[in-house]
Amino acid sequence: MSKVKKDTIEAKGFAIPIYTEDFKNDYISLTDIARYKNVHEPKDVVKNWLRVRDTIEFLGLWETIHNPNFKGVEFDSFRKEAGTNAFTLSPQRWTENTNAIGIVSKSGRGGGTFADPDIAMELASWISAEFKLYLIQDYKRLKLDENSKLSLGWNLNREISKINYKIHTDAIKEYLLKDLTNEQLFYKYASKADMLDVDLSNKRVK
Template identity: 70%
Template sequence: MPKQKKDTIEAKGFSIQIYTEDFKNDYISLTDIARYKNTDDPRFVIQNWMRNRNTLEFIGLWEALNNADFNRVQFDTFRNEAGLNRFTMTPQKWIDSTNAIGFISKSGRYGGTYAHYDIAMEFASWISPEFKLYIIQDYKRLKNDENSKLSISWNLHREISKINYRIHTDAIKTYLLADLTSEQLSYKYASEADILNVALFGKRAKQWREENPSLKGNIRDYASLNELLVLANMESYNAILIEKGVD
C-alpha cells in the first residue's frame, strides 16, 4: 500500500494495528483481533472464519463491489466447496486465487493478516459482538483525532496561502503594473491568480463558480492540504520571478 501510516487502537486490553492509505482506506489487523480468541495461534482463527460459507459470500460480495479485477469464476468455485470437510481457506490463498484487494498479508515485525475496515468489522462480529463494539469505539476516537488535526492543519495552510497571495499581488503591483488604475490592477491580479488556478486545479475561478453555484467561497477554499501547500509555494515562487523580471 502506498504512503502507509501506522496507527494502533485498543480494545479490552488488546492492541490492534491499523495501516492507513492517505486517510482513505484503513486495513485493520485480523491477526490482532484474532488474539482475543486465541493468543497462541491466531492464524487458525482467521482460517476457520474464512472457510465458512457465509464469510465467503460476504467477502466475495465486497470484492465484487470494490474490485474490478476480482476473479468471480474462482470465487464461485470456492463458494461451491465451502462447507465441505476438505475445504480450507487462507488469506494468501484468497488473495492469490481471486485477485482480492480486501486482504493484505504482511511479513516482518508488524506482519500478519490485514483486512479492509468493512471486512475486519465482520470478522470482529464473528469473534465477539462485544469486542467489536470496543474496537469501533476506539476506532472512532482515532478518526476524530485525525480529523481534528487535519482541520487545524488545513486552516493553517489556507492562511499561509492567503498571505502568499498578498505577497504575490504586491509583487505584481510593484514590479509590473505601477501605472495601472485600481480597476486594471484588480483584473490583472485575477488573471495572474487564474494562471495558478489552471496550473493546479485545471480550471479558472469563474469556471469553478459556474460549476458549483451552491458552494460558498472560492475554488481555493475547497482545496486539499497538498493542493494548498503547492499553491503557497507557487505563489511565493511566482512573486520571486516577477521581482526578477522573468516572464
C-alpha cells in the same frame, strides 16, 4: 513507492495495528483481532473463520462490489466447499486464487493478515459482538482525529496563502506601481486582465 502510514486502534485492552498506503483505504490487522479469541494461535482463528460459508459469501460479495478483477469462478468453487468438514482455507490461498484485494498478507516484522475495515469488523463480530463495538468506537475516534488534523492543515495553508498574497501585492505596490498616477492606482486591482495591459514603460493603460 507508496508511503505507508501506520496507526493503532484499541479494543478491550488489545492494540490493533492499522495501515494505509494511499490515505484512502485502511487495512486493519485480522491477526491481532483474532488474538482476542486466542492469544497464542490467532492464525488458527482466522482460518476457522474462513471455513464458514457465511464468511465466504460475505467476502465474495465484498469483492464483487469493490474489485472488478475478482475471479468469480474460483470463488464459486470455494463457496461450494465452505462449511464441509474437509474444507480449509488460508488468507494467502483465498487472495491468490480469487485475486482478492480485501485481504492482504504481509511478511516480516509487523506483518500478518490485514483486511479492509468492512471485513475486519466482520471477523470481530464473529468473535464477539462486544469486542466489535469497542473496535468500531475506537476506529471512529481515529477517523475523527485524522479529519481534525486535515481541517487544521487546510486552515493553516489558507492563512499562509493570505500572508503570501499580501506580501506579493505590497511588493507590486512598492516596486512596480510607485510611479503611477492616483487614477491608475485606483484601478490597480481591478482585474488581472487590466493589470496585464498596463504598460509600465509609459505608466498608462493601453
